[in-house]
Amino acid sequence: MQHPFKTGTPGAPVLAELQEAAMTNPTAAMLIIGDEILSGRTRDANMHHLAKALTSHGIDLEEVRVVADVPDAITEAVKALAARYTHVFTSGGIGPTHDDITADNVARAFDRPIDVRDDARAILAAHYDRQGIELNEARLRMARIPEGATLIENPISAAPGFSLENVHVMAGVPAIFEAMVAGVLPTLTGGAPILSQSLQLLRGEGDIAATLGQIAEEFPELSFGSYPFQLNGAFGTNVVVRGSDAARLDAAMAALDRAFPA
Missing domain, CATH: 3.30.70.2860 (Alpha-Beta Plaits)
Structure with missing residues (x-):
């Protein structure tokens, strides 16, 4: 050969x-979302962490893409990667501000409705109650979850990520991303x-x-x-x-x- x-x-x-010919492990792609990465304002650390974690778990990371905070770019990338790889891990764009549009566009990629979900709302309400902070409309955006998704625990700042089909949607803040990866990986079947x-x-x-x-x-x-x-x-x-x-x-x-x- x-x-x-x-x-x-x-x-x-x-x-x-x-x-x-030797590829037998599950495969993965990473989708990094955010203008701040493409502008050079923020240096991405999550790809390095994910690559090491997946290697240890027997999942082969084969592609990484970076897209801007543009709805069609996110949706098209999610569709393409989800169709090609066993798993897709996204990073960024699930916060409380107007440019946090990842959840909406992952939902759109799978043609799923998205709205505030009771279990996600309860997690946020308890978190902010403990701190004496109001769960306002901006913060409530982080409880918007696509229909049929499974929540990914966030032990650091409470706002959950989610898994929809084979796409795992996670925060961009490295400490939170790493915690979410640690929570998701044990649920996934790895190879050697x-x-x-x-x-x-x-x-x-x-x-x-x-x-x-x-x-x-x-x-x-x-x-x-x-x-x-x-x-x-x-x-x-x-x-x-x-x-x-x-x-x-x-x-x-x-x-x-x-x-x-x-």
């Missing part, structure tokens, strides 16, 4: 990390956790590409990535091997050691 190449940094070929090992070579990618490609062909169930670096004026490459079979991973690393002795 010929292994395809992809570009990681300009001019640097990177061996494809996912081999279609992805393991990884790496080898640092003080050789440029061009010097190792042919041999690395041959070794990758010997282990089609594993993914091989090559990531160039520069150290003290010399070029080097970090080779990362990933897969769910520990024994095959060890065998691949042994093959790399033989091919590229220190």
